[in-house]
Amino acid sequence: MFNxxxxxxxxxxxxxxxxxxxxxxxxxxxxxxxxxxDIETSIELIRGLYNLGIRRSIATPHxxxxxxxxxxxxxxxxxEKVKAACKNARINMQLSAAAEYMIDDHFLxxxxxxxxxxxxxxxxxxTEISYSTPPVNLGAIASNILAEGxxxxxxxxxxxxxxHRNFDQYYRLKEMGFLxxxxxxxxxxxYGSGAKKAARFILEKELAPxxxxxxxxxxxxxxxxxxxxxxxxxxxxxxxxxxxLDVLAxxx
Numbered sequence: 182m183f184n185x186x187x188x189x190x191x192x193x194x195x196x197x198x199x200x201x202x203x204x205x206x207x208x209x210x211x212x213x214x215x216x217x218x219d220i221e222t223s224i225e226l227i228r229g230l231y232n233l234g235i236r237r238s239i240a241t242p243h244x245x246x247x248x249x250x251x252x253x254x255x256x257x258x259x260x261e262k263v264k265a266a267c268k269n270a271r272i273n274m275q276l277s278a279a280a281e282y283m284i285d286d287h288f289l290x291x292x293x294x295x296x297x298x299x300x301x302x303x304x305x306x307x308t309e310i311s312y313s314t315p316p317v318n319l320g321a322i323a324s325n326i327l328a329e330g331x332x333x334x335x336x337x338x339x340x341x342x343x344x345h346r347n348f349d350q351y352y353r354l355k356e357m358g359f360l361x362x363x364x365x366x367x368x369x370x371x372y373g374s375g376a377k378k379a380a381r382f383i384l385e386k387e388l389a390p391x392x393x394x395x396x397x398x399x400x401x402x403x404x405x406x407x408x409x410x411x412x413x414x415x416x417x418x419x420x421x422x423x424x425x426l427d428v429l430a431x432x433x
Contacts, residue, residue: 197406198234199365199394200415203424205239205301206336206362206393210259210278213251214243216397223263224270229402230394237275241307244280246287253299256280281307281336284316292329302426306331307362315343323357332429334391335359339367339379348379351388360429362391366401368417369410384417392423 208216209226217223230238240263242256243249260278267274280299282288288308291298300306306326316322326333335354338361344350354361366372367380383389396402404410 196234197232197408197411199405199411200418201392201423202235203237203239203426204230204235204394204396205391205424205426206241206281206307206364207238207396208240208242208281209238209396210240210242210256210263213255213259214249216242220262220266222398224266224272225399226396226402227263227267227274227276228270228272229405230396231272231274233405235274235394238277239301240276240278241281241301242278243283244288245283246285250287251280253297256299279307281309284308284310284319284322289322289325292325295329298331300331301334303430304331305334305360305426305430307334307336308359309336310341312341315341320357323359327358333359334362336362336393337364337367337395338389339363339376339383340372342375345375345379348382351379351383351386355388360391361389362393363389364395365392365414366395366404366410369404369407369413371404371410381417387421390423390425390429392418 208214209223211217211220211223217226227238240260242251244251256278260276264276267276278299279301282298298306310316310319323333338344338351338354351361361383363380363383367376370377394401394405
C-alpha cells in the first residue's frame, strides 16, 4: 500500500498537472485589480495555468467599493484584450469573466437596485468578506442574495482567521445558503497553518463543492508548480468532482 501511494506521488510529480480542468477563481485580467498588472503578465499567467492542465478559466476581478469599483464594462473590455492576446499567442484556453464581489455597502447598493451582477454561470455569484471581521448581519445578507435569485459562493472561507476558533461556523455558512470555495494553495500551507487546517477540514467534511487557484501573480504560479504542493493538492482533492457549475446552478 505504501509503495502504491509513493508511485502515485511520483506520477503527480511527473505530470505537473492540477486535478481540475476548470478554474473558477482567478485575477488574470490586466490592470483592473491587484492581480495581473499588464497584458504580458496575463499571458504568462494563463500559459502557466494551461501548462498545469487548466483548459477553462473564469477570471474574477475584485469589485470593492472603496478600492476596485469595476463594472461589467471594465471587466469585459479587459477580457476581450486578453482573448485577443491569447489567440495571438496560440494559447487554446477557454476564457470568460465574472467578478469577486466584496460584501460591502457598494455591493448591497448594487443588489438593492437590482443591477445585473456578473456571475460565474447562470445565477452563481462569487462573493468575499473582509479578512478583519465578518459582517454582523451575514445571514440576512445571504437571504437577500438568495431572494434576488442568486446562489452565493463565499470565496476562501478557510482564510478568514475568525472562523479558525470554531470550525462549526463553516456548517453555519452552508446553512445560510453559501456555497463554499477553497483556495487550492491553502491545502499546502501557503497561507499559513491555520488556513491549511481549515481548508483540509472543509474538504474532508465535504462542505465545499468548489475549488480555485485564486491566481494573482507569478509567486502563486511558482507555488503551483512545486511538486510537493501538487502532491498535497491531489491528495486532499482525491477522486471527488469539483466545480460542476451546471449542477450547482440547478440547486436553487
